[in-house]
Every structure is written in C-alpha cells, then in structure tokens.
Amino acid sequence: MPDAAAADFIHSLFKPAHILVAISGGSDSIGLLVALAEQLKSFPSSNIALSAATIDHDLRSGSADEARDVAALCASLGVPHVVRRWEGEKPKSGIMAAAREARYGLLADIAAELSANVVVTAHTLDDQRETLAMRAARLNEGEGTAGTGIADAILFDRRLWIVRPFLACRRADIRAFLTQRGISWLDDPSNEDVRYERVRTRKRLAQDAAPSLAQDSGAARAALSTDAAAWLERYATVHAGVLCVISRDALAADEVVLSYALSYLAAVFGGGPYGPGRERMRRILDFIGEGEPGRRTAGGVVFDLRRDGLYLMRESRGIQPLVLASGADGIWDGRFWIANHGPASVRIEAAGVKGTAEFPEGLPKGAVQRARAVLPQMVADDGENAASAVIVPYLAPFDRFLTRFDLTFADRLSTCFGREPYVRPPL
Structure with a gap:
C-alpha cells in the first residue's frame, strides 16, 4: 500500500537526505508526495527534507494551469515546490523520449539548486506490467534484447539517483488512498492517446480477465x-x-x-x-x-x-565529425566526452592514418592499426592541432542512464577505462 511503500523508502535512505518529488498532478505522483509527507510528519526528527518539482513540458494548452494547481497542493502540505518549463522547439518525432531527457535534466538541475540528493518518481506496478509487456512484444518480433522492467533506481548523468518507491503499488490503491483523504488529481489526456505504444498496451492489458502480477527480473x-x-x-x-x-x-x-x-x-x-x-x-x-x-x-x-x-x-565507417566552440563540450561519436578549453573552435574527427597512440608490444598490428584509426583527433580553426582540451572516455550505455542492477558491471568497466566508480545509491 502507498503508506507502507513510503515508510519503507524513508527507512531505507541514508541520512541526512533531501528528497525531491517529481510531481505532475496525476494520481500516482500526488499519491507519492502525500504519502511521503504524511510519513515524515510521523518522524519529525528523521533528518530528511522534502521538496517537490513540476516540469511543465509545454506540450498542450493548460499545462501551466495544472502546474499552478500542483503548487497549491504543495503549499497546503507545507512542501516547497518549484516549477520549471521545458523551453525551446520540440522535436517532430520521438517526442516522448525527448521529453524524458528534458524532464530528467531539469529535475537534476533543480536538485542541484536545492541540494537534494535523491529524486523520486511515481512509477507503479501498473507501469511495470506495461513495460514488461512491451519489451516482451518487441522480443517476440525479433527486436531488442532480453531485459528487465523498470528499475527501482537509476543513476542519471553520473550525478543523481532517481528512485521509484511505488513500483510495488497498484494505481487503484493509490487512488483509493487519495480518495480517503479527499484529494483529487488530474488526468493527462495523452494517457488516452492510442498513438503511443504504452497507451495501446495499457488498453490491451485492461481487457485481460485475469491479469498477472508483473514479475521483474x-x-x-x-x-x-x-x-x-x-x-x-x-x-x-x-x-x-x-x-x-x-x-x-x-x-x-x-x-x-x-x-x-x-x-x-x-x-x-x-x-x-x-x-x-x-x-x-x-x-x-x-x-x-x-x-x-x-x-x-x-x-x-x-x-x-x-x-x-x-x-x-x-x-x-560512419564516424561523424564534431565542432566545438571555445569553452564548449560535447560527446564525439558516442565514445568520448571532449571539452574545448582553447581560444578557437575545434573540429574533432577520426584520426585515421594519423593515429599515434602507444599500445603495448605484442598486440596484433592489424588490430592496433584499426584502433588507432578511430581515436579522436582535434584540429583548430587555424589548422593547428588543438592541445587545450580535455578528453574522457564516455560509456554510452551507462553514463546517461544506469540502472542499479547493472551497477556492479558498470563500475568494473569504468575502472577498465581509467574512470572513477559511479556514484553510490542513496539507499
């Protein structure tokens, strides 16, 4: 039940802690905020602070009004609340993935501003069931690889853990929890838009006469x-x-x-x-x-x-160049993070035959030659080799989003590349 899940989460946290709740106005996130607020009132000396943040994706009319409604609820609970808007032009395709990236980036920025050390989101058992069904369908169609459902915790951008305390809670129980307290919620119309795979999956699962519990691995x-x-x-x-x-x-x-x-x-x-x-x-x-x-x-x-x-x-093949202005940074070929500290813009491209990195004796010459060819090479605007830059290996499957259950392998791989271990989970 929501109150038990909130209590378990609070007890599991390392203290002191500052929790930032991602709240949209839907029943799940409101239920998470209310449950956490109630539990913390029961433990006033727990050394845990609670804040909330709403990301206005600006994807439909009325989103700003909804954010104001959430702010009013937070005020009634005595929880500090921040609203941040996703500014700029939105992509024509892949909007859900882009919104997710933007949302987590904005939440991480807010957490840094508030000195919050953990963000919580209200993913539920229903979400888990949908995710597992979608991934199973893709696997049956020969796409993707065998995997797991929603992780209970993920590390975002190597800097902030995002935890899902409600993964064992059913949406119906969360709504009953709120109804008992006379608290209403908003229904996002996109949750009925069958253009989205998750909505189609949700509707199909709703017709299951005997739904099975989500079994995550x-x-x-x-x-x-x-x-x-x-x-x-x-x-x-x-x-x-x-x-x-x-x-x-x-x-x-x-x-x-x-x-x-x-x-x-x-x-x-x-x-x-x-x-x-x-x-x-x-x-x-x-x-x-x-x-x-x-x-x-x-x-x-x-x-x-x-x-x-x-x-x-x-x-x-297929290695595209990257141009970085002075003071800028970026990811080149998904393999290296590069920061340009020089006075001029630089172009990063594959070294090709100019690759000169040293490798141990005894390695096959052909393998070494191919490896040298895909090293990054930087050239400044004036044609001179750019030396004032930082180059760090980038581990694409982990450095942006790392699930807690892949952490041990990711740590070892990070060490292999001469990088520091990942941030420890806060619980």
Whole structure:
C-alpha cells in the first residue's frame, strides 16, 4: 500500500537526505508526495527534507494551469515546490523520449539548486506490467534484447539517483488512498492517446480477465551484472579507450554471462546506448563458438577473433565529425566526452592514418592499426592541432542512464577505462 511503500523508502535512505518529488498532478505522483509527507510528519526528527518539482513540458494548452494547481497542493502540505518549463522547439518525432531527457535534466538541475540528493518518481506496478509487456512484444518480433522492467533506481548523468518507491503499488490503491483523504488529481489526456505504444498496451492489458502480477527480473539481472564484472576483471583489458583485448579462455564462459558482457562492450566501443539486437548478438556468439579466426561486425564494432583471443574496436565507417566552440563540450561519436578549453573552435574527427597512440608490444598490428584509426583527433580553426582540451572516455550505455542492477558491471568497466566508480545509491 502507498503508506507502507513510503515508510519503507524513508527507512531505507541514508541520512541526512533531501528528497525531491517529481510531481505532475496525476494520481500516482500526488499519491507519492502525500504519502511521503504524511510519513515524515510521523518522524519529525528523521533528518530528511522534502521538496517537490513540476516540469511543465509545454506540450498542450493548460499545462501551466495544472502546474499552478500542483503548487497549491504543495503549499497546503507545507512542501516547497518549484516549477520549471521545458523551453525551446520540440522535436517532430520521438517526442516522448525527448521529453524524458528534458524532464530528467531539469529535475537534476533543480536538485542541484536545492541540494537534494535523491529524486523520486511515481512509477507503479501498473507501469511495470506495461513495460514488461512491451519489451516482451518487441522480443517476440525479433527486436531488442532480453531485459528487465523498470528499475527501482537509476543513476542519471553520473550525478543523481532517481528512485521509484511505488513500483510495488497498484494505481487503484493509490487512488483509493487519495480518495480517503479527499484529494483529487488530474488526468493527462495523452494517457488516452492510442498513438503511443504504452497507451495501446495499457488498453490491451485492461481487457485481460485475469491479469498477472508483473514479475521483474531485477534481482537476476543484478546477479548477472556481478558475474559479468568478475569475468571482465579476469579476462579483459582496455587500451587507450579504443581497443579491448579479451583472452581466449574467456570465450568458454557461460553464454548468458558472455552475451551480457559482450553486448555492453559492443555498446561502449560502438558509442551507442544499446548493444546489438538479439539476432545480431546470436550471430556473434555463433561466430565465437566456432572458434575459427576471422572478423565480424555488429553495432558498429569489429569483433576480431584470433588464436590468442578476441579484439574489439570501433569500425571506421560512419564516424561523424564534431565542432566545438571555445569553452564548449560535447560527446564525439558516442565514445568520448571532449571539452574545448582553447581560444578557437575545434573540429574533432577520426584520426585515421594519423593515429599515434602507444599500445603495448605484442598486440596484433592489424588490430592496433584499426584502433588507432578511430581515436579522436582535434584540429583548430587555424589548422593547428588543438592541445587545450580535455578528453574522457564516455560509456554510452551507462553514463546517461544506469540502472542499479547493472551497477556492479558498470563500475568494473569504468575502472577498465581509467574512470572513477559511479556514484553510490542513496539507499
């Protein structure tokens, strides 16, 4: 029930803590705020502060009025409230994904301003069930890879944990909780728009005469992350952020562990948030299982199998240049974060034959040559090589959104690239 879920969350937090509730005005987020506020009143010396924030996506008329209604509710509860608007032109396609990115970015900025150390969102058991159904449907259609549902906690942008205390709560129970207290909520009309996959899935699941409980495999995923991290530590080495060397013995590991590790390695070296799809990954595993030296490409990554092991590197095709003004920063090819501290703008492109990074002796010359070719090279406007810049490996599947159940593997991979561990969860 909502009050029990709120109490469990509060007790699990490291203290002191400052919770920022993402509240839209819908029943789920209002229920989360009210439940947390009630629980904190029961524990006045808990050393926990509570604030709320509404992100006005400016996607429909009336959104500003709704934000004001939420502000009034927060005032009645004695909870400080901030409204932030998503400014600028909205994309023509992928609006939901873009809104999610904008929302989390704005919430992280607000959290920094308020010194809040954890954001909470009101994802429910109903949301979990829908997510698992959507991912199962994609998997059945041969798209995507096997995964889990909504994580109970994710790390955003390497700086802020976002936690979902209501993942075990049903929406009907949350609404009953609010109705008992005489508190109303807003209904977002987009929740009835069948153009969205989630809405279509929700309507289909509502017709299920005997709905099953959402069975998430987060615990199993966390165990797999731990096993894959041990595999990575024992068998894999990363050179110059562009070449991964995996010993031959590693390829005899359990296929589930091997698939998990290689998929994420492919995502990192290919600069993408996701690894190859299920069918492509199956072909890579079959190729490795045959044991014959050769090369295959998947997800923009070359899998170079040799007698002594497997070598992974970015393929040289499709690498687009990036121009950074003086003082600007950005992600190049999904693989490196680069900040330009020089006085002139710079162009970052693949080094090609000009790559000069040093690699240990004894590595295959062909693999080293291909790895050097995909290193970043910077040239200033005046044609001189730009030296005043910071270049840091970027781990695309983890550095923006990292689920708690992938944390152990991500930490180990971060170490392989010479980066610091990720921020610890606040609970």
